[in-house]
Amino acid sequence: MTDEVITVAGLRKTYGDLEAVAGIDLAVRSGEVFALLGPNGAGKTTTVEILEGYRDRTAGEVSVLGFDPADRSRELRRRVGIVLQSTGVDPYLTVRETVALYASYYPSPRNVDEVVDLVGLSEKRDARVVKLSGGQQRRLDVAIALAGDPELLFLDEPTTGFDPGARRHAWDVIRNLAELGKTIFLTTHYMDEAQNLANRVAVIAKGEIVAEGPPSTLVERHLARTVIRFRRPPADLPPSVHDGSTVGAEIEIAADEPTRTLHELTSWAVERGIELEGLQVTRPTLEDVYLELTGGEAGTE
Amino acid sequence: MSDAGLLALQVRTTNKAFWRNPASAFFTFAFPLMFLVIFTALLGSGSVEVAPGVVIQQDSYYVAAMAAFAVITATYTNLAISISFTRDAGILKRTRGSPLPAGIYLGGRVAHAVLISLVLVVITAAFGIAFYQADVPTGVLLLEYLVTVVVGAMAFSALGLATTALVPNADAAPAVVNAIILPLLFLSGIFIPLGEDAPTWMKAIGDIFPVKHFAKAMFGSFYGPPFPFEWGDVLVVAAWGVIGLALAIRFFSWEPRK
Numbered sequence: 109m110t111d112e113v114i115t116v117a118g119l120r121k122t123y124g125d126l127e128a129v130a131g132i133d134l135a136v137r138s139g140e141v142f143a144l145l146g147p148n149g150a151g152k153t154t155t156v157e158i159l160e161g162y163r164d165r166t167a168g169e170v171s172v173l174g175f176d177p178a179d180r181s182r183e184l185r186r187r188v189g190i191v192l193q194s195t196g197v198d199p200y201l202t203v204r205e206t207v208a209l210y211a212s213y214y215p216s217p218r219n220v221d222e223v224v225d226l227v228g229l230s231e232k233r234d235a236r237v238v239k240l241s242g243g244q245q246r247r248l249d250v251a252i253a254l255a256g257d258p259e260l261l262f263l264d265e266p267t268t269g270f271d272p273g274a275r276r277h278a279w280d281v282i283r284n285l286a287e288l289g290k291t292i293f294l295t296t297h298y299m300d301e302a303q304n305l306a307n308r309v310a311v312i313a314k315g316e317i318v319a320e321g322p323p324s325t326l327v328e329r330h331l332a333r334t335v336i337r338f339r340r341p342p343a344d345l346p347p348s349v350h351d352g353s354t355v356g357a358e359i360e361i362a363a364d365e366p367t368r369t370l371h372e373l374t375s376w377a378v379e380r381g382i383e384l385e386g387l388q389v390t391r392p393t394l395e396d397v398y399l400e401l402t403g404g405e406a407g408t409e
Numbered sequence: 410m411s412d413a414g415l416l417a418l419q420v421r422t423t424n425k426a427f428w429r430n431p432a433s434a435f436f437t438f439a440f441p442l443m444f445l446v447i448f449t450a451l452l453g454s455g456s457v458e459v460a461p462g463v464v465i466q467q468d469s470y471y472v473a474a475m476a477a478f479a480v481i482t483a484t485y486t487n488l489a490i491s492i493s494f495t496r497d498a499g500i501l502k503r504t505r506g507s508p509l510p511a512g513i514y515l516g517g518r519v520a521h522a523v524l525i526s527l528v529l530v531v532i533t534a535a536f537g538i539a540f541y542q543a544d545v546p547t548g549v550l551l552l553e554y555l556v557t558v559v560v561g562a563m564a565f566s567a568l569g570l571a572t573t574a575l576v577p578n579a580d581a582a583p584a585v586v587n588a589i590i591l592p593l594l595f596l597s598g599i600f601i602p603l604g605e606d607a608p609t610w611m612k613a614i615g616d617i618f619p620v621k622h623f624a625k626a627m628f629g630s631f632y633g634p635p636f637p638f639e640w641g642d643v644l645v646v647a648a649w650g651v652i653g654l655a656l657a658i659r660f661f662s663w664e665p666r667k
Contacts, residue, residue, distance in 0.1 A: 182508050195499035198422075205422075213410075
């Protein structure tokens with residue numbers, strides 16, 4: 109396909125006996141927000157650093173904007189923005205000086221002040237980097253990645269360690285970038301981040317892709333059971349819906365056909381004049397899928 | 410921006426950050442002058458036979474010696490420590506992911522260090538003229554002197570880059586760098602003049618490394634005859650610079666060592 113920005117086929121990376129990436133295939137299309145989701149140590153950073161040109165691969169084909177990142181072509185780096193997991197900038201330069209410095213490396217950079225505003229550092233424009241908080245330094249990382257007006261952005265765990273407010277803000281920035289038509293490749297171990305931002309998610313565990321697709325279909329394909337929950341009514345349930353589990357005073361039914369089950373349950377209750385207290389219908393979240401697929405290794409924060 | 414423009418911007422940016430970091434500015438600029446005053450006050454009244462039949466007053470000796478020391482501090486010591494720091498802070502890794510060519514980034518750092526050493530040499534010489542009756546070299550000597558300073562500054566910069574490969578982390582950088590350079594400064598007669606009667610082993614060790622050859626060329630071109638200036642010394646320094654460059658190209662790391 110011509111609009112594929114990133115194509116990966118059979119990518120492997122071994123460190124001695126350890127297989128960090130065990131043969132993965134990926135395809136990221138232009139304008140897409142693609143999330144590589146997985147627990148720590150699953151191979152996310154190894155994969156993204158191969159795509160960024162920092163690491164050699166052991167085997168497989170990789171193409172980024174038509175280039176092999178291992179060639180470290182300057183032309184490719186002019187079109188890509190990178191937010192690494194942990195990088196620094198000179199502590200003695202100001203925010204504006206730093207962004208302007210990196211902007212000068214690119215053929216058609218964005219306006220420096222605009223970029224500083226976009227990441228919410230307007231008030232810190234003339235502050236030295238050494239005076240910024242951790243969250244502010246992370247925003248500066250994003251500003252630097254945007255300075256060259258790249259068409260493709262790599263974000264390696266962009267919100268790890270953020271407080272909820274900073275996270276919302278970062279998400280807004282990423283959504284804005286997506287609206288501008290940028291292709292975004294992000295890694296994260298937060299399920300909600302992938303669910304909220306990505307058009308497509310690939311779940312990686314132990315170096316392999318265990319699931320891939322839009323967040324909504326991932327849920328349907330891999331864990332289709334909707335959960336119906338309500339407080340135990342003062343009568344026995346009809347046998348057709350009575351395959352739930354009891355959690356304290358609550359009954360939980362994992363329904364393969366939630367519409368039918370819910371219909372039977374509610375018509376049974378209406379006929380008897382019973383109010384089903386605390387009735388809830390919960391679609392499984394990506395987190396449930398994720399935990400199932402990665403064998404419950406999630407939540408390392 | 411053209412590559413020449415990018416190089417100039419790197420030099421300007423490095424310079425800005427250099428002066429905003431009080432420690433780097435202080436140690437690089439104040440040490441050579443401080444040592445010049447201290448050593449001259451302590452040892453400046455004597456004289457030393459630096460070559461057969463060549464006797465020199467120690468107060469003027471230290472003007473040339475501290476100029477050599479200043480060049481080594483501004484290039485070798487300063488680059489090895491500050492680049493280890495930028496590497497561990499992840500600045501090098503980030504730069505590596507940008508379109509800025511590696512050579513322009515490091516070239517800018519080296520060019521800044523070389524410029525700083527030229528400024529320091531001028532300051533040290535001016536100080537020597539004002540307070541220690543030193544004479545400025547003129548004509549051919551001045552040319553020899555400037556070539557020695559620039560070749561030395563570039564060679565010690567390359568060796569500084571190579572030394573970062575020996576530095577396990579930024580905290581250890583000053584220790585590693587000083588462990589290498591301080592003994593050599595003493596063995597090469599920078600701090601205490603090595604007379605003809607210095608131990609043979611000490612002279613032999615000094616002859617292997619570039620510091621003594623650099624100092625000899627600096628003395629010879631600063632004072633003129635009968636003090637010997639030999640292009641051979643400059644060549645040894647340049648050869649060490651080439652070795653340093655080769656080692657740096659082979660072993661330099663852009664990523665933090667953990």
